[in-house]
Structure formats: structure tokens, C-alpha cells
Amino acid sequence: MHELPQQLANGLALGALYGLIAIGYTMVYGIVQLINFAHGEIFMIGGFGALTTYTALPSGTSLLVAIPLMIVGGAIASVAVATAAERFAYRPLRNAPRLAPLITAIGLSIALQQLVWQFYPDAKKAVSFPEIPGEAFEITSNLSIQRSDAFVLILAPLCMLALGLFVSKSRSGRAMQATAQDPDTAKLMGINTDRIIVMAFAIGAAFAAVAAVAYGVDKGQINFEMGFILGLKAFTAAVLGGIGNIYGAMVGGVVLGIAESLSIAYIEDIPGMQQLGGGAWSNVWAFVLLILVLLVRPQGLLGERVADRA
């Protein structure tokens, strides 16, 4: 158990990444009840947008300057693609049977992957991404935090805080809650619900771009397929936390990240389960956790059933 603090820290960093991506699933679902299966690709596009921005900067630009610009560039790319997808792929299907937008989302996901694969220079294999140089922070003898992990551990709570304040305090945030709870009545109040829906897609896409930069600086590379499994995990996190609940997305992400990290470290120590531990099985344990939680709490950890007397 000597390495437990380290495993928890690793899980927390992974979970923060999941949570950032999960926000996009949960916000869109909360407002239009659509599982945007192309959101993993929105995350991937954010990464390539950030990389393009980095390439455009003069060589030798300090990462302190470059990273914020990369987040902005990545967000511009991901928000543009997400809002275009909303406008041209999902909005025409707003009143169609639910299966239609779902299939559209899957199609869009494949199309976006292939577009990047085909047209982004050298993207047929992984492309390198700037890493944060420097040693890990030694906190104690058995806990050190990589700089890239510190990056996501600081950014994710800041993003969540900003989003929480926006949703609960601002006029647009209030309108967003109203639209999520009752779209027709929101219109009666004078709320332009189409604009609120675009806003939900845009916020989710911007958070995904932050996550993509965090992912890139950690791995030192990105690729056109990276949105698939990460998107799936983030979707799992959103469901685990209670889809539609923005805090649930973060909680679900952290629980999932820590569970994965602990499964990698400890399951192989359990007698008779040596074969089922290590990194190869971490995805399996993540989904086992999802199934177990949904058996007990189908609405997810923070999902709520408020009494709506009608």
C-alpha cells in the first residue's frame, strides 16, 4: 500500500481529464436528450486545432505563452465543428425519432476521424505534440506529480468552477437550466432555445479542447483515433455521475479515473486474479464499475429525481 497516494493522484489526474470531456456529453444530453457520440471526435479536433496553433507560432515560443494560445486555437476548432454539427446535422432532426440523431452522431464521428486522417498533414499515424519539460513535483517520498498531471489537476477544477458560476448565476445560465427543464415553457419566457442549445454544444466543445491539450502535453502525441476510447470513457463517466448533471460529470470522471488506476495497481495482487490486473484490463474494470453502479443507482451517482408534481 506504499504506492497508494501515487495511484490516487494518477487516478485523479486521469479522472479530471475524463470529467472535462464528460461535460460535453452531459450538457448536450441535459438540454436536447441527445447522446452526441461525435463528442470524442470534437475532443480530437480540439487537439489538432491546438497542434496547428503551436505549429504556427514562431519556434522558441515559451510554453507559458504557447499553451494558452493552443487552448484558444483548439477551442476555436472544436467549437466551430461542434456548432456546425449542431446546426447542420442535429437541428434538422430535432423532431425526428431518437434513433435518427443517434445514428447521425455515429456517422459524424466516423466522418470526422476520416477527414483528419485524410487531410491533416502526417495524421495517418500519431503526430507529436509539445510536452511540458521539467521534473515531476516531489510532494512526499511516495508521491510525485508529473507536470502534465498538475496541469490538468489545476485546470479542470477552474473550468468546473467557472461553469458552475455561469450556470447558476448568469442570465444565460439560468436560461440554460430553464431550457433543460422545460424547453417549450422556456420559449414562453422569451428564451431563444436554439441559441441555448448552440451554447451547450460550444461549452462542451471548449472543455473538450482543454482536455485535448492536457492529453497532448501528457502523452507527447495525438492521433485521429484518440477520441474513440477517451470519448467512450468520458461518456461512461457522465452516465456514472448522472447524465445531465454537470457536477456528476466531474464526480463520475474522478471515480472512474481512480477506479481504473487502482485496478491497474492492485487487482493483480488479489489471489487468483493475477491474470486480470494491469493496464490491459483497466477498461474492463471501468465498465464493470459502470454496470455495478447502474444496478444500484440507475440515475447515476448524482442523478436526481426531484418530485415534479404535475
Add this chain to the structure above:
Amino acid sequence: MTALLEVEDLRVAYGKIEAVKGISFSVEAGQVVALIGTNGAGKTTTLRTLSGLIKPTSGKITFDGQSLSSIPAHKVVSLGLAHSPEGRHIFPRLSIEENLQLGAFLRKDKDGIEQDIQKAYDLFPILGERRKQAAGTLSGGEQQMLAMGRALMSRPKLLMLDEPSMGLSPIMMQKIMETIATLKSEGMTILLIEQNAQAALSLADYGYVLEVGTMKLSGTGRDLLVNDDVRKTYLGEE
């Protein structure tokens, strides 16, 4: 003088099924007008069409001198038409005060909004006592009060109330009707849909009787109350 609201030959269909089959009616400023009729008569459809939530297949709607035909739902309230929908539809996970603030979503005058929230609390003291409580935890009658208070927050020229007494206890129903009478005495123009025809027609200056999408009868509230057909069909008298 032209009426505040003028509806001419309005037709509304859900797919191939026509729910409103060419009705005409009008509401003069300062009047309370009641639309009565059984379930499926097209009353709620009519109100939702006026609000822009449903597009009519044909017909003319003129409100305050302006055609409503091409105005999207979220812009209707800014013209002075407020709608308290059937089934109340308060925002359940927002507080009472937040619900009221949303009623004033398009208004910019902060002080005026504060004053109007206070007025809503004066009209319905229970809402003031529970202002921080989630609206979904209120009783049906309290939710109805909130829905009416929220509709008033836009300072409408015309208030549309869809079944305000539906599902309420007799005491609560009476309270809601008294409130509508108070609003009337203050000069509010109201278009009222009510299943309680007796109460609605007693309050109304004018009434219309809808039957499966067509306008069957109209007259002053008093005339309709003594009309034999109305008494048989809607007041349950032989």
C-alpha cells in the same frame, strides 16, 4: 376600435388531424374572455398557436395591431402576450424566485422586476414565504400561483391562462378564481380556458364555446350561463 387580439379563421393541424377547424374570436382590451369546451375541443391548441409554439396551417392572428403569423415563440412574450400553460409547467428544479425572474427574462429594468416580484408575493403570500424553495416541491395549487405570477412578470397586455384550476382542491380553485377577479378589477385583459365553466363564465365579459375544433356558440358570460345547451353540456344540468 379594433380588438387587442383578433383571430380569424384559424386552422391548426397535427399531421393529418385537424384540431382547430377555422375558428374566429376576439379579445378587447380590459376584457376577460373565456374559452370553454370539452377535452379535445382545441382550446389548448389554440393558446399554444397564439404563443407560437405550434404553427397554424392557415388563418390570421393579429395582436395589438401586429400579425403573429411569422413571429417565433420566444419573441411573442416581448409583444405583451403572456401564457400560463396547462399543467402549470413551472421550472421544478429552480427556486420560486428564479421562476419569477425567468418570467421577466426579456426585461432590463432591475428595479421594476424587483417591485413586480414583491407584487407577486403580495398577491400570493405563500410564494414569498418559500421564495428559496425549489418550485417542484410546491403543491399543485401553489405551483398554479407561481405559474400565474411568472406570467405576470412580463407585464403583459394580455394574460392567457390555460386551465388554472385543473386538479386543484375546491378551496384552492376558489382562491385562484378570486385572484383572476382581482386581476380583472385591476384592468388586466385575460383570455381564460377553464373546465369549470360556471366559474369561468361568471367572471367573463364574453365567452366562446368550442366543440371539436369549431366555434359553436358565443355570447356574454351572463348569456351563456343561462343558455340551455351550455347548461346541459358544460354545467351538468338537465
